[in-house]
Amino acid sequence: MSDEYRSPESRKKPSWIWIVAGLGVLVLGIVIMTLAGAANAPAEDAVAQEDSIPYVETVRPRQAGLTFMVRAPGRIQPRERLDLVGEVSGKVTDVNPDLQAGGRIARGETILQIDDGNLRANVERAQAQLATAEARLNQAEAExxxxxxxxxxxxxxxxxxxxxxxxxEDAEAGVRQARSQLVIARRDLQKTAIVSPFDAIVVSETVAPGRFVSPGQPLARLISAGEGEIQAGLPAKDVRAVRSALAARGDARLPVRAVPNSSSLGATDIDGYLAEFSPEIDQQSRTATVIAVFPDAFAPENEGDIFAGDYMDLLIEGRSEMPMWLVPDGAVRQDTFVWVVGTDEQIRRVDVETVDRDEDGVLIRAPKLSTGDRLMLTVLAEEIDGMRVHLQETQS
Incomplete structure (x- = not known):
């Protein structure tokens, strides 16, 4: 039968067969590709997971012995301080040329002289009264x-x-009274010459020759020209460390050093010794006060470098009851713990006590650390106990 005599339905049938066949081939291809992707997914996931494990740098701790420096802030002060005031009335007749701010006056040297004419007359009067009283006593005794x-x-x-x-008996009382008057007159006379009770530096003065002074009037302020001291508070753990260091030295003095800090005007270190612990604690800070003495703090060679009242840090030798470790600053987290990388490349937290920190690193106490441990230096965005890491080259 010729094509012109075929029905329309018979002519459309081959087109549907080809469409169905094409869809089948497409579905088969999708299934094959899905199966192939599913087979490769575990391997790709494993590679991605391995790539996500961070590489970290580690360091081994170094043993640091048992001694360390306890640091405590304080202020350097003179061991002696004196506000001179007038004790008798009179005109100033002579003034030591070094009685000026910054001047140095030796122990026993006269600082200033007050006119003593009237007081010398008082001494002579008291002597005459005593002689009269003694004569009356002799007369009364004979009678x-x-x-x-x-x-x-x-x-x-x-x-x-x-x-x-x-x-x-009345004459005896008269003699006693006359003798007392003579003692007072002599003491007043001595007070006209004001002498330095110690080697002193003049802080300030308000007196000049010819000026009239009276009892209680401020004249000058002096501080000791040699020894200085620093009083500083120590917490309980540092008190134990310093006590241990003292015990280890026996009867020897424990040396100390005072160094400038960020608030200091001076820039000179001074050496001294630990003098004593105060018997009382500071109730507000709950610290024990130690007193350190510096024999040459205000000596002439330190003039312009050491200032009374200046802030300084006191460095005292302390002794630990257990070995300590020196580690880089970056290894210690929040001053309280470190991460140790185990042989399985997992990190674990180890608590530490920070003792001191300087340019060499951080001094810590950690009973659970050992020489062979590797401490993680690298800071990660997330650090979890037990997480896995890869090791980079270990620092010594």
Whole structure:
């Protein structure tokens, strides 16, 4: 039959067959590709997971022995300080040329002289009164003895003897009073010459020759020209460390050093020794006060470098009861723990106590650390106990 006589339905049938066949081939291809992708997925996931494990740098801790430096802030002060005031009235007749700010006056040297004319006259008057009182006492004593002898033989009434005895006792009191007046007059005379009780540096002065001074009037302020001291508070753990260091030295003094800090005006270190622990604690800070002495703090060679009242840090030798470790600053997290990388390349947290920190690193106490441990230096965005890491080259 010719094509022109075929029906329309018979002519459309081959087109549907080809469409169905094409769809089948497409579905088969998708299935094959899905199966192939599913087979390769575990391997790709494993590679991706391995690539996500971070590489970290590690360091081994170094043993640091048992001694370390305890640091405590304080202020350097003179061991002695004196506010000079007038004790007697009078005109200033002479002033030491070094009585000016920054001047140095030796122990026993006269600082200033007050006119002593009137006070010398008072001494002479007191001496004369004492001589008169002693003469009266001698007279009263002779009369007492005479009246007692007359009374014993009945040549004089007993009442006369009693009166003579009373007169003698009055004369004795007069001598005692006269002697006291002489002592006071001599002391007042001595006060006209004001001498330095120690080797001193003049901080300030308000006196000049010809000026009239009176008792209680401020004249000058002095500080000791040699020894200085620093009082500093130590917490309980540092007190134990310093006590241990003292015990290890026996009877020897424990040396200390004072160094400038960020608030200091001076720039010089000074050496001294630990003098004592204060018997009282500071109730607010709950710290024990130690006193360190620096024999040459205000010596002439330190002039312009050491200032009274300046802030300084006190460095005292401390001794630990357990070995300590020195590690880089980056190895310690929050001053309280480190990460140790195990042989399985997993990290574990180890708690530590930070003792000191300087340019060499951080000094820590950690009973659970050992020489062979590897401490993680690299800081990760997320650090979890037990997480896995890869090791880079280990620092020594």
């Amino acid at each position: 007492r003895d005479r009246q007692i002898n007359l009374a014993d033989i009945g040549a004089s009434p007993e009442k006369a003897a009693e009166q003579a005895i009373a007169a003698y």
